[in-house]
Amino acid sequence: MKQITRFKSIDILLLAALATAGCTSNSVKAASIDLVLSPTVPILITDTPSLKNTATVFPPTPSPSVIETLVATEVPSPTGMPFGMESGKTQMADNKTAIPTDEFGLPVSHYITNISGHKQYFKLGCEAAATRDWALYFGFDINEFEFQNRLPLSDNPEVGFVGSVNSKWGQAPPYAYGVHAAPVAQLLQEYGMPATAVKNYTLTFLKQQIANDRPVIVWVIGNVVGxxxxxxxxxxxxxxxxxxxxxxxxxxxxxxxxxxxxNNDKFFEAPTDVFLNSWKVLGNMALIAGK
Structure with missing residues (x-):
């Protein structure tokens, strides 16, 4: 913290200098040079670091979907890695006008508008949290905490959840890690929801699901980074x-x-090649509805 002396006879001049130059330590010092009057109560000014927001926020739709909010642990992103562009908490409205199709007969653009998310409760509980939101979209109300506790435990993520759900994020087996698609799909079936774990899923297949208004859970790295x-x-x-x-x-x-x-309670957009680069790390793994 920096201490600055306020002078009774020049309060207005000093405040004017601060307003013009910006409230930084250098501008305050420059505004107070050669002023030798009797000081009164010291003023303490704390330097405030500038915040740089690199995300691109999209405007909300006229009819936003309701998003449940929990007091939860927010997922951090690996330091120094690029992020997707934040689109806000509200899904963009789909354009109902006729749009062109690609070589596979799929619309070149499609957005699912009636799905929302929430912040995951456990540090390593992204799978249970996303499954809860995803299942709710299809009409299955699953409790996030119960689902997490019912996942089998194993040192093999293809068999069960690896490690403690409250451990530090960013590790790999045999340390606390998470779970892959197969155990999640199996547990969903016990809840009565048809779900299939897939690997080596293609972008075309992914778009087919989305074009049919069927969101897909995918395994990526961080907030879609390499x-x-x-x-x-x-x-x-x-x-x-x-x-x-x-x-x-x-x-x-x-x-x-x-x-x-x-991602949790926010929508993001990433360039397709950036998304594919992150998705391929774990073998284009996904969870799709149905069998």
Missing amino acids: GVPFEYTAKDGQKVIVAAYEHVVIVTGYNETHIRYL
Whole structure:
């Protein structure tokens, strides 16, 4: 903190200098040079760092969807990594006018408008939180905490949840990590919801799901950033591809250049190539509705 002396006879001049130059330590010092009057009560001014917002926020739609908010642990993003462009908490309205189709007969742009999310409660509970929001869209009301507790535990993410759900994010097996698609799909079926875990899923198949208003849970790295996959051998002998900062998001839309996804309670858009680069780290793994 920096201490500045206020002078009775020049209060107005000093305040004017501050308003013109901006409230920084240099401008305050310059405004008070050669002033030798009897001081009164010291004023303490704290330097405030400038905040740089790199996200692009999209305006809300006229009829925003309701989003449930929980007091929860927000997922951090790996330091120094680029992020998707934030689109706000409200999904963009789909354009109902006729739009062109691509070579596969799919619309070149489509957005699912009636899905919302919430902040995950557990530090490593992204899978349970996303599953809760995703299942609710399809009419299945699943309790996030119960679902997390019912996931089997294992050192193999293809079999069950690895580590403690309250551990530090960003590790890889055998340390606290999370869970892959197969155990999530199996547990959803126990709740009565048809769900299928897939790998090596293509962008075309993904767009087909979205074009049919079926959001898809995908396994990515962080907030859709790059990552380094490596092979891990579990105690059962199975070799599994894993990566630090494993995370899941829900894909809800696309256009010719970007993919839209729901990460906790916010929508983001990432260039398609950036999304694909993150999705491929864990083998284009996804969870789709149906069998």
